[in-house]
Amino acid sequence: MPRIKHIAIRTPDPEKTAQFYINVFGLEEVGKAGSGLYLSDGYINLAILRSIDEGNEESVRDVAGYAGIDHLGFMVEDMDEIKEKLEAEGARAMNMRINVGGHAGDGRGYYEEKFRGPDEQVIDVSGSGWIGT
Secondary structure, rough: OOOOOOOEEEEEEEHHOOOOOHHOOEEEEEEEEOOOEEEOOOOEEEEEEOOOOOOOOOOOOOOOOOOOOEEEEEEOHHHHHHHHHHOOOOEEEEEEEEOOOEEEEEOOOOEEEEEEHHOOOOEEEEEEOOOOO
16 A cells, blocks of 8 residues: 655744754654755655745645645643644644544544644644544
C-alpha cells in the first residue's frame, strides 16, 4: 500500500519556519536542497520550501480556486507541553477544540486543538490521533 512520506509547504523564510517545527515538535533537519530544508519525524518528511516569486506561472497558491494542503496535524504525547511550546514560539490558539464522535483513540473519534503557526499555517494537535490513525 502506498504511504504518505512527504509533505511540502512554502514560506518566504524557510529557515525561520523550519526552526519553529524543530523547536515545537522536535523534528530533525535531514537535509537541504535548492531553496528548501527537509525535516523529519522519522516517518514523514516535511519540506519547507522558499515561496515562489510573484509573476511565476507556477505561483498558484494564493489565487481564487487554489486547492492544496489546508493544515498539518501532529499527534503528540503531552498536549499541555506542546501547547506551551507552540505559544512560546509565537503560534496562536484558534480557540477551536474539536471532539468528533466515538471515543478518542478507538478509531471512531478524535479530539484536537487548532493553532496558527508560521505563515498562518493551521496546525492541529491531538494526543489521541484521528479517525484511521
